[in-house]
Amino acid sequence: MMNALVYLRDVVTLSLDQMKCVGCGTCLHVCPHAVLSLTNGKVEVTDRDACMECGACARNCPADALHVRSGVGCATAVINSMLGRKKSSCCCTIEPES
């Protein structure tokens, strides 16, 4: 299985602590871009550049092994947050970086 479209290289904030991984595989079910794989009971990052930082894997990791600075990759939302607009007709908004 391959992703037909891939965005910029080497930008993604995804990190995996393999020591914590319990191998439940839930992250594999929620990842929409087959970024992760499971071998010998541990998860591995196999296609890092395909990650879109949706945060589903980290949210569903019961062992706190996955971390990602999640958000919506939407230029309009970035512009809205730069202009200090909270609401927009666009479905995505971005919380200010802390």
Added chain:
Amino acid sequence: MAQLSLPSLDQPFVVGSIQTLFGLVPQVSSSLVWGDRLGAFKARWGIGRMHYTVEPGLYALGKPDHQSPIFVTANYKMSFDKLREALPGRNAWILVLDTKGINVWCASGKGTFGTKELVGRIKSSGLEEIVSHRELILPQLSGPGVAAHLVKKLSGFKVTYGPILAADLPAFLNHELKATPEMRLKTFTIRERMALIPMEVVGALKVGFIVIPVLFLLALFGRLGGGLTSALHHGLFSVLDLLIAILAGAVLTPLLLPWVPGRAFSLKGFGLGLLGVAMLMIFVWNDWVTWSGRLEILSWVFLIPATSAYLAMNFTGASTYTSLSGVRKEMRWALPLQIGSGIVGMILWLGSNFLT
């Protein structure tokens, strides 16, 4: 114990009702009617899109009983319709979360399709009494908002993530709730991209409706010295140029996305904008004799690619694979360039109209 509440029976897509312990649950059918399709079409064009909702709560598809599966979805009507349409001839419960009329993926990214809302909605729908099992089927793309292990802990219900597309549900159900790798991969096919183009065009034209008449009138007045015909010609030419920029950035970039070179969306839009300029040049190259003509041609060399690059960059929001880190990186160099060449282009264009 949360307050029990059931959705209203008085909604156009409700075909009947099912008696439960807590009252009448609205019943829906898996076949969409003309009104459902018209609603979806309008939403694609941005008409009433933010109010295209169903009431949150529990619905019955067919004649479900205490053993029937439970599917969870968002209260964006198109999400709800896609789900029931995919399940002809099946009896099931549909639990609709209050996502403020936003689709599953966007709502889960915001957290409105989230653990808290799901757990609360299970309680307020009386699901524990209505069904004897403890299993929920969620769309895969609700993962960013829902923590399956927490839902289990807080409600006792086990979350199973179904496929991305509702259309794959029958296959998923027939294979003991197993999704194939293909079902778990978010695609961005030409059909999916084409469905998004209307919203991109509508968004661009909202600004265009203000900018285009202003440019037209400026060109008209600036050029009146050269006669009405010439003024009209230049005014209409400006309108045409902006439409070409919108075509390149909001239509052709989404359509040709995988085949246009460059990873950054701005680069793709810029390339297609340049192509548009090159085609225009064939028709206006004769004007490269006067200073005014040269300035005008040059102004569009700056304005068209800047506009199309900006519009293409904004398509990252509708795309299914761009990361926030990537978009921020792209914008750091692309946005200043777009603004810069937009300003240069405007100065040249005004010069071409008024410095004759």
